[in-house]
Amino acid sequence: MLLEVRDLDKSFGGVAAVAGASFGVAEGSITALIGPNGAGKTTVFNLVSGFIRPDRGTVRFAGRDIAGARGDAVARAGLVRAFQAPRVLTRMSVLDNMMLGAKDQPGERLGMSWIAPRRVARREREIHARALEMLELIRLSKLAGDYAGTLSGGQRKLLELGRALMSQPRMILLDEPMAGIAPVLGEQLLQHIQDLRARQMTVCVIEHDMDVVMSIADRVIVMDEGRVIAEGTPDEVQRDERVIEAYLGRLGAGDAASASSVAP
Amino acid sequence: MTESILKVSAVSAGYGGEDVLRDVSIEVHRGTIAAVIGPNGSGKSTLLKVIYGLVPAREGRVVLLDRDGRERDLRNLRPHQITALGINMVPQIANVFPEMSVLENLEIGALPIRDRLPRQLEAVLAALPLLRPMLGKRAATLSGGQRQMLAVGRALMSDPLLLILDEPSAGLAPMVQDEVFAKIRSINALGVSVLMVEQRARQCLAIANFGYVLEQGRNRLQGAAAALLADPEVVSLYLGVRRMPTLLKR
Numbered sequence: 001m002l003l004e005v006r007d008l009d010k011s012f013g014g015v016a017a018v019a020g021a022s023f024g025v026a027e028g029s030i031t032a033l034i035g036p037n038g039a040g041k042t043t044v045f046n047l048v049s050g051f052i053r054p055d056r057g058t059v060r061f062a063g064r065d066i067a068g069a070r071g072d073a074v075a076r077a078g079l080v081r082a083f084q085a086p087r088v089l090t091r092m093s094v095l096d097n098m099m100l101g102a103k104d105q106p107g108e109r110l111g112m113s114w115i116a117p118r119r120v121a122r123r124e125r126e127i128h129a130r131a132l133e134m135l136e137l138i139r140l141s142k143l144a145g146d147y148a149g150t151l152s153g154g155q156r157k158l159l160e161l162g163r164a165l166m167s168q169p170r171m172i173l174l175d176e177p178m179a180g181i182a183p184v185l186g187e188q189l190l191q192h193i194q195d196l197r198a199r200q201m202t203v204c205v206i207e208h209d210m211d212v213v214m215s216i217a218d219r220v221i222v223m224d225e226g227r228v229i230a231e232g233t234p235d236e237v238q239r240d241e242r243v244i245e246a247y248l249g250r251l252g253a254g255d256a257a258s259a260s261s262v263a264p
Numbered sequence: 265m266t267e268s269i270l271k272v273s274a275v276s277a278g279y280g281g282e283d284v285l286r287d288v289s290i291e292v293h294r295g296t297i298a299a300v301i302g303p304n305g306s307g308k309s310t311l312l313k314v315i316y317g318l319v320p321a322r323e324g325r326v327v328l329l330d331r332d333g334r335e336r337d338l339r340n341l342r343p344h345q346i347t348a349l350g351i352n353m354v355p356q357i358a359n360v361f362p363e364m365s366v367l368e369n370l371e372i373g374a375l376p377i378r379d380r381l382p383r384q385l386e387a388v389l390a391a392l393p394l395l396r397p398m399l400g401k402r403a404a405t406l407s408g409g410q411r412q413m414l415a416v417g418r419a420l421m422s423d424p425l426l427l428i429l430d431e432p433s434a435g436l437a438p439m440v441q442d443e444v445f446a447k448i449r450s451i452n453a454l455g456v457s458v459l460m461v462e463q464r465a466r467q468c469l470a471i472a473n474f475g476y477v478l479e480q481g482r483n484r485l486q487g488a489a490a491a492l493l494a495d496p497e498v499v500s501l502y503l504g505v506r507r508m509p510t511l512l513k514r
Binding site: 036037038208209210211212213214215234237238243244245247248249250251 | 303304305433435438441462463464465466467468470493498499500502503504505
């Protein structure tokens with residue numbers, strides 16, 4: 001397992017968003033994390049990617065404990081994320097947005113441009129070339145010089161994916177990549193996600209479009225009320241009564257009804 | 265079957281440029297519970313907002329049969345006008361005033377029928393007896409289930425013909441969900457027609473007479489609630505089908 005999460009807990013003001021979640025993501029797989037609204041999926045992503053600290057539990061990535069590590073440290077370790085609502089820097093060009101995503105940028109330290117200007121320039125050229133290459137891949141080359149603020153929602157999602165890939169991660173977390181994206185761009189995005197797997201990258205994706213999940217995922221992890229309630233292949237989880245219950249509610253609840261009232 | 269108290273015909277609506285609802289039709293028969301279910305993003309809540317005048321219908325008709333048996337077109341009416349005609353809605357969140365007492369929350373609900381307030385208050389407290397001992401409490405101190413019941417009570421204070429509920433079980437513990445569903449059924453038994461939207465599809469269908477399943481803003485399935493409850497297609501609408509669209513193939 002490239003990513004191993006054990007007994008993860010996180011509460012917000014006394015409400016447990018994640019309560020003892022455990023799961024693993026195999027290297028080179030597309031693993032979907034699904035569950036009804038409020039199941040704790042995005043909180044798990046926030047915990048794993050270092051945006052918030054867990055109250056308890058361990059997160060191991062490539063054998064290293066990264067629980068509670070900061071987001072930048074997690075990203076340097078090779079685990080990056082893309083957000084549900086894309087976060088692009090609207091007043092920077094598309095190309096500059098891409099270049100921001102690269103690791104090892106000596107030019108970020110003022111001193112380095114004085115001490116080792118050539119090294120800074122060389123790295124800058126490498127990053128520039130890679131950004132152009134990546135833009136080609138996500139078919140945004142034509143827009144490289146435009147402000148990112150002029151992109152459509154779907155294009156921003158592609159840009160965010162491209163920027164996340166700039167750091168050449170081992171694993172990427174995608175939070176609802178298909179949400180709010182036009183069908184044509186959506187299919188393109190799906191294509192990219194499958195290309196990532198073909199290049200041995202590990203993908204963990206939260207997605208509400210179940211047809212997409214069932215079509216592209218190798219493994220599916222199902223959460224409900226902060227816990228992992230089922231795990232398996234798409235076919236297995238679709239037949240799992242616990243999963244059906246999480247999505248459609250319980251059977252026969254109406255019978256328990258009759259005389260009872262909401263007790264004070 | 266009895267007559268339709270509410271008829272939504274071929275409604276298209278959305279936010280900004282894109283339609284979230286496309287050509288959606290539903291009916292609620294007098295005295296029954298109608299359920300609208302469907303996966304996330306299927307347009308359920310938007311449908312309720314269209315009926316209650318919170319989102320305009322771009323196309324289609326929304327018609328209520330009022331107390332005098334007249335057909336009333338609800339399009340272009342504001343929510344308070346729709347309430348006055350006999351529909352009230354319990355939204356999913358922010359449905360009580362937390363800083364007001366339970367009694368004040370109920371009284372606010374009676375604005376459309378001010379002159380009949382005392383009688384209606386008694387009727388609502390008879391239907392929801394759990395509210396009686398807590399009339400003086402601040403609504404903020406109620407549990408999730410109690411709050412939901414207060415929100416329902418407040419809507420009932422306007423003496424509606426049709427009560428609309430947007431995910432009444434959301435955020436409630438399983439046992440409390442059951443109690444809320446049971447309460448909805450007993451309120452319906454008092455003669456109030458109910459239209460409800462739910463994520464907990466099976467519990468909702470268990471108390472409903474008729475159900476509609478929406479998917480991606482369109483009517484997908486409809487039928488007697490019991491029949492939908494047994495329909496495997498409903499499950500696959502929620503849990504997806506494995507398919508390989510052309511672009512998914514390499």
